[in-house]
Amino acid sequence: MNADFRTRIENERFLVVPKASTKAQVIFVVEDDADILRLIQHHLKSAGFEVVGFPTSSGALEQAARQHPALFLLDIMLPGESGLDLCRRIRQNHKLEMTPVVFLTAKGEEADRVAGLELGADDYIVKPFSPRELIARIRAVLRRTQRPEKPAIIQIGELEINGEAMSISVGGAPVSTTPTEYRLLEYLASHAGRVFTRDQLLDAVWRDSHFVTLRSIDVFVRRLREKIEPDPEHPLYLKTVRGVGYRFERSAAGESASA
Amino acid sequence: MNADFRTRIENERFLVVPKASTKAQVIFVVEDDADILRLIQHHLKSAGFEVVGFPTSSGALEQAARQHPALFLLDIMLPGESGLDLCRRIRQNHKLEMTPVVFLTAKGEEADRVAGLELGADDYIVKPFSPRELIARIRAVLRRTQRPEKPAIIQIGELEINGEAMSISVGGAPVSTTPTEYRLLEYLASHAGRVFTRDQLLDAVWRDSHFVTLRSIDVFVRRLREKIEPDPEHPLYLKTVRGVGYRFERSAAGESASA
DNA sequence: CGCGACAGTGAAGATTCTGTGAAAAAGAGG
DNA sequence: CCTCTTTTTCACAGAATCTTCACTGTCGCG
Known part of the structure; x- marks a missing residue:
């Protein structure tokens, strides 16, 4: 009767011969709360992203210059350099200036949110967020930014x-x-x-x-x-x-x- | 929908005759209200899932470790260990940590919902829910979570x-x-x-x-x-x-x- | 050289899936 | 509030596909 459900064909462990290997997109996450960081990593991974996490902004920019992440996900409130400052530095870096940035803000930090957007952030997510929202927004940002050469x-x-x-x-x-x-x-x-x-x-x-x-x-x-x-x-x-x-x-x- | 009422949902496993060549995904449901549990089982089954229900969280984790369900559907309010605690244990279990968890919450338990999301739940469904919403959300989570291998x-x-x-x-x-x-x-x-x-x-x-x-x-x-x-x-x-x-x-x- | 086991073949019945038409439901504008 | 457009569901019919079965052909071995 309801046959709809079984439309899934999993290629499970079918071995795959080299071709254009679809590289998982890398996302850099900077978040000082270890629990939240782990949480975000979990969700992003199960959505198919590769994740690199940092507890503080130190070092993130340097590694990013080498690894070229597809997106930054930054907590605004960070010990040491704030997410806003890091964003500013990203925007000033030639290699990274086009990389999209998404901010994490706690509820009520409206002012930060505004500041973030003015700095060139591509979106912001208010904590607490649902996984669905997290993934959806990140995908949306990637969709939007990632095709400079999308044929009209x-x-x-x-x-x-x-x-x-x-x-x-x-x-x-x-x-x-x-x-x-x-x-x-x-x-x-x-x-x-x-x-x-x-x-x-x-x-x-x-x-x-x-x-x-x-x-x-x-x-x-x-x-x-x-x-x-x-x-x-x-x-x-x-x-x-x-x-x-x-x-x-x-x-x-x-x-x-x-x- | 000319489906007949079958009151003997739980006996059905004995009647099952293979029809499709596709594997039914198993969903573990933990819900103390027997009526609601039966209801959920019914809907999930008619959507093509296989369902294993538990009135309390005891034993669920152990069986899950053996059977590897595709998803957990947990009521938050449970006698004994709460759904939140069970979720925490799932996330700490190596074999199960990637398994998606969906919470059932009663209306108004906003705080629980937040807690659930922070624990790594993949979605939550507010009671009372429509069958369609239940199915849709579960499918959405599964879609998001289990991504097929890339072809070549x-x-x-x-x-x-x-x-x-x-x-x-x-x-x-x-x-x-x-x-x-x-x-x-x-x-x-x-x-x-x-x-x-x-x-x-x-x-x-x-x-x-x-x-x-x-x-x-x-x-x-x-x-x-x-x-x-x-x-x-x-x-x-x-x-x-x-x-x-x-x-x-x-x-x-x-x-x-x-x- | 013959026997038994195993694989190839053709066709028929059962089952599942998609295409279709129509109608209900949901939105969009006046 | 009503009308028109678009989206979504539903039930049925026709195809396409899966599975079985009986039969035929082949291979290996004593």
Whole structure:
């Protein structure tokens, strides 16, 4: 009856032959409270990040210059140099100035928060925070900052996705989509060639509201097919991967129906 | 939803007949109110999870160490050891420290919630909750926590297995496979050169359901041969090891099959 | 040279999964 | 408060896939 649940295909211990190894992103955390530090490390790790923790800001900058973390997570109140000061130094360092910074603030330190944002922080998280919020915000910041070269326009076959205008056209003819349709298509197209389970798509496209049935995705795929596929019954772009999920075909050259 | 009421939820484990080739994830629930516990069990089960319930925290940790649940769902207020304490012990246990914990809190226990989060809980659910929210949150936590291995590309001879796209091609020509065919081939290919008995293959590729005839594997091997072998009668890749099982030939360089 | 065990084959039945149409629910604007 | 758009759910039907089974062909060995 409810078959939705089992859409997960774990590649468990399938050995993997070298290819572009997906490097886990490194996050530097500076937090003096050992318990909280451990907590943060735990959550970030289980979210797939690599974490380097520091009890004080001393040494963090130097190591960062070598290791180039993807993001700094700084407590504002620190013994010795404060998080704000560290942030300032990060912003002045040529190699690190583009690295995003997220602040941790205790409830009520409104003033600090403002100061932090003025220093060029990318976000702030108020303690106590939920793990979900922590991960979500960090991912959001990374998403935002980490693609300087995100192509504004994706072109695959006849299909064109204009990220700036948030518009879509097929063979030159504009196609109107609803917001969610657009996000789904953009996500799949910008990761063309890769399979996504419905779970993953929910995570990526629906963001926070996970209160949606997995099957809803099928409906959006259908409607997108009706809009962009020459023949919705034999999709050129939006392929079904049975038992797994969906994939945007990378090379939508000219294959049509097959055996 | 034409589901019938089954009042004998707890007896169901005796009736279970394997249906899917996917492994049900086990969730440990600790909740002292028998009604609520039963309710939760019911909902989780119909969402496809396997559930083990405890009225108190005693014994839960020990059994968990053996059974490795995918997630803990803990009421905070418990007779005897509280959920918070249990969580603390979970986090200190080497084998279980990565296991996600979700708390159940009564409305208004804001303080508990904060404490829970600081202890490393991954989420909390406020009673009374809707079944949908319960499922959605648990799924969200599981999604976030257990991230699948990263795929890659395996190439042997003319054969190419793209783990990212979950697609297979021979000599550049794409070959469509069913999910199980794909898993079997990927498993064999990624352990090329090694012989596997049918039992081992069932274990690895079919996961839980050992309720499948060993001979079924022969059928899958046959169909894979038809798809990837130049000459299915004289396999280049998928070799039979008589009396034992199958092996994926490591060096399938030689093109010609027969004279 | 024949026997028994084991593997390959074809097809049929059972089961699961996705596509679809329609309708309810949730938002957005007036 | 009402109307229009978008999102989400639902139930069913048709496909695709899995599994079994009976039969045939092959291999190894005495």
